[in-house]
Amino acid sequence: MSEPLFEKVALVGIGLIGSSLARVIRRNNLAGHIAISTRSPDTLKRAEELGLGDSYATDAAHAARDADLVIVSVPVGASEAVAKQIAPALKEGAILTDVGSTKTSVITQMQPHVPEGVHFIPGHPLAGTEKSGPDAGFAELFENRWCIFTPLPDTDPDALEKLSEFWRRCGANIDTMDAAHHDMTLAIVSHLPHIIAYNIVGTADDLQTVTKSEVIKYSASGFRDFTRLAASDPTMWRDVCLHNKDAILEMLARFSEDLASLQRAIRWGDGEKLFDLFTRTRAVRRSIIEAGQEVDAPNFGRQAVEHPAKS
């Protein structure tokens, strides 16, 4: 086991991402001390029951004090409040990072409050599940997933390298890009899929010609796939929608334009156009599997979970 990378790491927020970090930090000995903080006393108590850290506080400033690395893992709409709260406690030379799904907004919210001498490096690990809370985390969450940094012009290269090394030891691959490009990219690969999933599940839930119990009984014919993303944390996703509005509206416009065109092909019976699209999209999944970002097993490998003896 190598030396801990950091003396003290503070985790502000202990949901799916924060608690996965706590677990992998412990497993891989990445910190001498893990300080955990969350506003909710119940969640904090649960984190303590799970033994996720070495100290626990509802006050984020308390956890952040003397920390060499502070990782903020809260819904992006809470970023400014957290920054204000912890700013006075941050020590000279500390690295402050976050895991938020939108970067321009997080920078706007946090940057003005970061004290001189603290290295603020916005980050976003592209990993998650539809589950929330400290029980949902697991140490393998970041393995072979990408962690994107959107460094600021004056970011210290040594601090960036140290934070990169931390994430690599959590299992992640590192990329850097500017915040605007991150927000546009995530709008298509993550935000639009979630919004579309929420929407289709809402549409189905509202139907009266087809009953709710029919939607549920027959969901294995396709619908159930969308319910996974649509079961994601509502607070987190409300905040993403509110804090990456422009990029999301741009992607929604493109999606709707394409859907209108597809709908027209269905109405007019343009089988060739349908066949061409349906063939092109098939290749995309193949590329994702080859890139190691998806399992090749049919049905996402559900079979292996349902019939472990047979698979």
Place this chain on the structure above:
Amino acid sequence: MSEPLFEKVALVGIGLIGSSLARVIRRNNLAGHIAISTRSPDTLKRAEELGLGDSYATDAAHAARDADLVIVSVPVGASEAVAKQIAPALKEGAILTDVGSTKTSVITQMQPHVPEGVHFIPGHPLAGTEKSGPDAGFAELFENRWCIFTPLPDTDPDALEKLSEFWRRCGANIDTMDAAHHDMTLAIVSHLPHIIAYNIVGTADDLQTVTKSEVIKYSASGFRDFTRLAASDPTMWRDVCLHNKDAILEMLARFSEDLASLQRAIRWGDGEKLFDLFTRTRAVRRSIIEAGQEVDAPNFGRQAVEHPAKS
């Protein structure tokens, strides 16, 4: 092992569904003889290499001759051609069924060609994966999935019961409803999800501000889920779109209406409306898991496939 239910079963079409049927019929001893037919000599050869049946023919009529049960598993657009071809070979008292995803169209296509004395019972097992062809099938595909029959007014109850027993022994649960209700129900639980998935993958594939390699690298943040349905068989899905047009257009209209409303909430920063929808949809997945139609494991249980030792 109980007695075979049928002396001879003919499988017309040996793709994912047909070949899964072949495997479960063999495993559960449901037929004395399995006759396999497909138009493509290469596919037929592959079925023979896999040992899926007892006899093989490119001519569907040859397979259907003397069969007690004929199961047509072809893209729905090919239903009429198959019905015409096999009609003269069908024996008195035989049960003829199909597995097509649209029922009104299949009935319109096949019913006029069914000879007197043959029991035509349209059916649809709600089961599948994104894979196609005879290699993709597996005997467990229908376990705890629903098989819907849309019997005609003059359907013989004994024949329906016998076919139901067959599907139950394949592992399925049975429901019956009229064809129009089936088509409306499937439009929302299956056809719309596939169309939306194809569309979003197409939209992402067309982007130039975000590169294709970025879409693929970062797909684990949500997008990859949609690529599964969008990797489904293009011919099958072209035919579904062309043969359930009215119900699909109705569901697309509802979906687009809801999406416009959601988009407006994003534009105007209506966080409460977003939070309410995102909370309501979360409950739907819970119901599907409780109904045994989905695994409870996070990320569809991909973790179990990627890290079998740890899960």
